[in-house]
Amino acid sequence: MSKQHVKAGDHVYVIYRNPHAANVAHIKEAEVVEHPLHEGELALFIYDTYHAFAEDDAVFSSYEEAEQLYRDLFE
16 A cells, blocks of 8 residues: 555554564554644554654555565564
8 A cells, every 4th residue: 555545544554663672563553644743744643653654664454464464574
């Protein structure tokens, strides 16, 4: 799913890597929101934090889609 196909209010799934343990990753649900500091830009809201939504972020419309890539990468 590309950035062009999401809008504020959408719920998506991401593979989120733990910033404190590089070998730990989880599939988490995130909400697409308007970035609070950059007008007109979108952000992912996850773990009560806004993450800038980059073009190369992998976002999925379903948990199952995210799980398939997760298995390909980590199993």
